[in-house]
Amino acid sequence: MTVLAETSHPLPLEPVQLLDEHGDPADGQVLPPAAQRLQMYRRLVVGRRFDRQAAALTRQGRLAVYPSSNGQEACQVGAVLAVRDTDWLFPTYRESVALVTRGIDPVEVLTLLRGDWHCGYDPYHHRTAPQCTPLATQALHAVGLAHAARLAGDDVVALAFVGDGATSEGDCHEALNFAAVYRAPVVFFVQNNQYAISVPLAKQTAASSLAHKAIGYGMPGRRVDGNDVLAVYRVVRDAVEHARAGQGPTLVEAVTYRMDAHTNADDASRYRTSAEVDAWRKRDPITRLERHLRAVGVLDDAGVAEIAAEAEDFAARLRERMNTDPVLDPMEMFRHVYAEPTPQLREQAALLAAELAAEAEAPVGGVEARA
Template identity: 60%
Template sequence: MSTDAHADRISDVSKKFGITPEDYMLPARHMINLLNPDGTLRPEDQQGTEPGHEYPLPSPARLLEAYSALVTGRRVNDQNSALVRQGRMAVYPSSHGQEACQVAASLCLGEGDWLFPTYRDTVAVLAKGVAPMEVMTSFRGEWHCGYDPKAYNCAPMSTPLTTQLLHAVGVAHAAKLRGEDTVVVAMCGDGATSEGDFHEALNFAAVFNLPVIFFVQNNKYAISVPLSQQSAAPSLAHKAVGYGMAGERVDGNDLMALMAIMTRAVRMAREGNGPLLIEAHTYRMQAHTNADDDKRYREDSEVQEWIAKDPVTRMKAYLDDAGLLSDETVAKITADAEAVAKTLRDGMNQEANTDPRELFEHVYSTKSPQLSEQQAMLVDELDREEA
C-alpha cells in the first residue's frame, strides 16, 4: 500500500465517525469504562467516550452469556491452581482477575474468525469452545498443544513471548489474499510489547491493512518487571499511532465495556478498516505461575486494591441490580462452572497414557527427511526395549 493510499484509508475511516484522522488514531482521552467497581452504570459523560467513539451497551442475553463464561473461567482458574498443588499439573499460569478480558476476546469473534492466545489465556480458549481437558493437556506435559487448532480456529497457547502475533498476522494476510471474511484477535501481555516481534507484527499488519485486533492485557507486570520499567509511553495504546493504526484503552475488569469495545473492533476490522490495538487495564491477582513468589516484587496493599475491582463481583452486582439474575439462572451458571471443574478433576486424576512415538506427529504438515530419520531411530530403540 502506498503512503497516499494508506493516508486515504485513515481519512476515509475517520470521516465515518466525523472526526479528524489524528483523533481517530489517538486513544480517547479517558479510558473506556461503562461500569463502576460496585457494578453501577457510569453516566454517559463519564464513560470515556468522545465523538466518533461510541460503544452501545451489549444486550442482556449477551451479558448473561459472557457472565456465565466469566464464572466458569474463575472456577477453572481456582480448580487448576488446586490441581497444581496436588501434583496433577506441572505448572499453571493463573489468569485470576483477568477473566473478563479473555471472555470478551473470544465471545466477540465470529464462527470463522481466529484467536491467537498466550499461555495465560486458558479462559479465552475455553470460551472459544475447546474442551476443558484438551485445553489443559499441555500444562501437564502430555501431548502437543492438546487440541486441533483448525477444528476451533484457535492457535496453540504460546509460551514464547509475542511469537504468536506474527502467526496471527500471517493468518490474516492469507485470509485477505483468499478473499475470506476473517478477523483475527492476537492476544499478548504488557511485557510482550517490549519484544521485537511486537513491532514487526504491528508494522506488517498496518502496512498491508490486515483485519487483526492486537489485544494487550496490561496486568502491570512482566513476571516481576513493572510496566514503568518497560515503557515510557503515555499508554501502550498510544504505540498504535506510530504504526498507522488506531489505539484504544479500556477497563479490563469491566466486562460490559470489553464486550462493547471488542464488538466494535471486530466489526471495524471486518469492514476493511485495518488493524487496531486495544489495551485492557487489568491485574494478575495471583503469582505469575506456581513457581513465582509475587511478594518479592509487589505489596499486598496493591493486590487488595485490585480485589475491590474484581470483574466477577462487578458484573454480578450489575446483573443483580438489573434484575437479570434469577435464582434459577444463578444455579445453572454455578452448576455449569462446577461441571467443567469436575471434568478437569476427573481427567487430571487419571494417569496419562503417553506414547513417545507421537512426538514426531504434527510438527510439520509434511515430515522432513531428518524428522523421519529421528522417528525411525526412536521407534527402533523402543521396539528393542519391548522385545
C-alpha cells in the same frame, strides 16, 4: 456497522467503561441485552472455576506449569464473545479461559501445560492457533493469516492476544507495523496486567499508555477497563467490525490485573505488595457484573447458586478426567516432524524402538534389579 475514526491526536487516558466498580452503568451508555449480560456472567463464573481447578491440578502435579487468568476473566470472555466463530484467535499461554469460552474441551486446553501432545486441540477446527509460549510471536502469525485472508477475499478477522510485556518485543513491533501498512484485518488485544513477570509497566515503557503506541503505527488505539466485561466486549466488537470493513487493524489496551503470580513457579510477593493486590481485588470483574445484574433484577440468589453449581460440575468433570493418566506412545515424537523423515530421524526412531522392545522383553525381575 461501527467504524473507528483514525486520528493523529493524543488518545484519552481514561479507559472506556460501561459499568463502574460498584456495578452501576456509566452515564449515557447503552448496554447489551439482559440475556447477553447474564450469559457473560455465566461465562465469567465458569471460567474462574476452571482457572481455580487448573491451579489446584498444578499443585497436585497434574500440570507442569499453569499461568493463571484469575482477575483477567473479563478480558478473555469479553474479547472472545466479540468475534465470530469463523474468525481466528491467536492466544498466549495465559488464555486458557479464552479457549474454554471459545468452546474448546478443557482437557485439550490444558494439554500443552500438561506436557502431553502438541497443543492438544485441532487449531483448524476451532480456528484457534496453539497457545504461544514465546512472547509476541503469535502476533506475527495473526498478521500473516489475516493478510492472506484479505488477499484471498475471505471475510476473516484475527484476534491476537498480547501481554503488556510482549509489547516490548521486536516481533510485536513488526506485527503492528506490517498490519498497519497493509491494512490487515487484525485486532491486537493487549492485556495490561501491570507486570511482565516481575517487571512493572513503568519499567517497560515511557508512553502514557500502551494504546498510545497505536499512533506511531498509524492505526486506531483504544483503552478499555479490562475488568468490565461489557466494555471489553463493546470495544473489541467495534475494532473487529472496523477490521472486517477493510479499515485495517486496531490496538486495544485492556487495563486489568494479574491476581495470582505469573505462574505457579513465581513468587509475586517479591515484587508487589499485598495492599496493591487488595486494591485490585475490589475491582473484581465477576463481583462487578453480579452487582449490576442483581440491581436490574436479572439475577438473584437462586440464579447465582445455579450458575455456581454449573461451574462446580464443570470443575468436577475436569478434575475426574485429568486424574486419568494419558496413554502415551514414545514413538509419536518422530511423527509429523517432516513430511519425509530424514535419515537421522529414522536412525533415532530405530534406536528408541529397539530400546522399547528390549525393555518389553526383559524379565520383570531383571528390570526391577536394574531399577
